Amino acid sequence: METLMRARTILTKASLLVLAASVAGGTMSSAQAADLAPAQVYARPPVVEPFNPLMIRLRVLGVLPDSEGSSVNVGAIPPLSSPNSGLSISDRVVPELDITYFFTPNISAELILAVTRHHISGTGTLSGLDIGKTSLLPPTLTLQYHFTGFGPFKPYIGAGINYTAFLSQSAARTPIAGLVVTDLHVNNTVSPAIQFGFDYMVDRHWGLNFDVKKLWLRPDYSATVNGTIPVTGRANIDPWLISGGVTYKF
Structure with missing residues (x-):
C-alpha cells in the first residue's frame, strides 16, 4: 500500500x-x-438598480374653469339674481411643480403646487359687469395607481382631495350701467379631484408627462354692489387642469 x-x-x-x-x-x-487544470467559476451577481421613491415634474398648467350653474343672489334687486344672472371666470396658464412619492412601483402619492389669478365677471342680466379678481392657491393631493408592463410608456390614474385658498381678492370698482362692485370675498373650500395621465421615460431618469385633472370646486362668495347692496352666491369654478412637461425620476 x-x-x-x-x-x-x-x-x-x-x-x-x-x-x-x-x-x-x-x-x-x-x-x-x-x-x-482544476478551475473555479464565480457567477457575477446581477446588477439591480436601487429603488428611489421620489419623482418631480415641471409642467405648463392650463386651468380651465367651467362656471356654468354659478348662482347670484342680489337681495334688493331680484331681476338681477339667478337664473337671470351668473358668473364667468377666466382661463389661466401658469408653470406648475408636482412632487410624487412612490410607496411601491405601482402606488404613489402626488402633490401639485401652483398659483393662478382669475378675472370674474357677470353674465346674463349682469353681462359686462366687472366683478373683480382673485388668486387661487389650489394644492391637490392624489393617490395614484401606475400601470406597469408597457415599457417606457407608464400610464396612471388617481383620485384625491383639493384645498383651495383664495388670495389677493379685489373688487373691480368699475362702474357699468350704474352698478359697481365695491367689495368681494370668496371662501376657501375643499373639493374632490380625479386624474389620469402618463409618463414616457426617455431613460432611467428623464421623461415626458401629460396629465389631466378634474376638480369640483364650488366656493361660496359674497360681494357688495354700490357700497350698500349685498350679493351672495356660489361660484361653480369646477376647473379642468390640463398640463404637460418634463419628468425627473431620482
Whole structure:
C-alpha cells in the first residue's frame, strides 16, 4: 500500500512537470493548460438598480374653469339674481411643480403646487359687469395607481382631495350701467379631484408627462354692489387642469 501511494505521488509530480514544460516550450497554450487544470467559476451577481421613491415634474398648467350653474343672489334687486344672472371666470396658464412619492412601483402619492389669478365677471342680466379678481392657491393631493408592463410608456390614474385658498381678492370698482362692485370675498373650500395621465421615460431618469385633472370646486362668495347692496352666491369654478412637461425620476 505504501509503495502504491509513493508511485501515485511521483506520477502526479511528473504530470505537473510535463504540463509546465509543454507551456514553456510552446507545444501547449495557456488556455489549453487552464482547461486541464482544476478551475473555479464565480457567477457575477446581477446588477439591480436601487429603488428611489421620489419623482418631480415641471409642467405648463392650463386651468380651465367651467362656471356654468354659478348662482347670484342680489337681495334688493331680484331681476338681477339667478337664473337671470351668473358668473364667468377666466382661463389661466401658469408653470406648475408636482412632487410624487412612490410607496411601491405601482402606488404613489402626488402633490401639485401652483398659483393662478382669475378675472370674474357677470353674465346674463349682469353681462359686462366687472366683478373683480382673485388668486387661487389650489394644492391637490392624489393617490395614484401606475400601470406597469408597457415599457417606457407608464400610464396612471388617481383620485384625491383639493384645498383651495383664495388670495389677493379685489373688487373691480368699475362702474357699468350704474352698478359697481365695491367689495368681494370668496371662501376657501375643499373639493374632490380625479386624474389620469402618463409618463414616457426617455431613460432611467428623464421623461415626458401629460396629465389631466378634474376638480369640483364650488366656493361660496359674497360681494357688495354700490357700497350698500349685498350679493351672495356660489361660484361653480369646477376647473379642468390640463398640463404637460418634463419628468425627473431620482
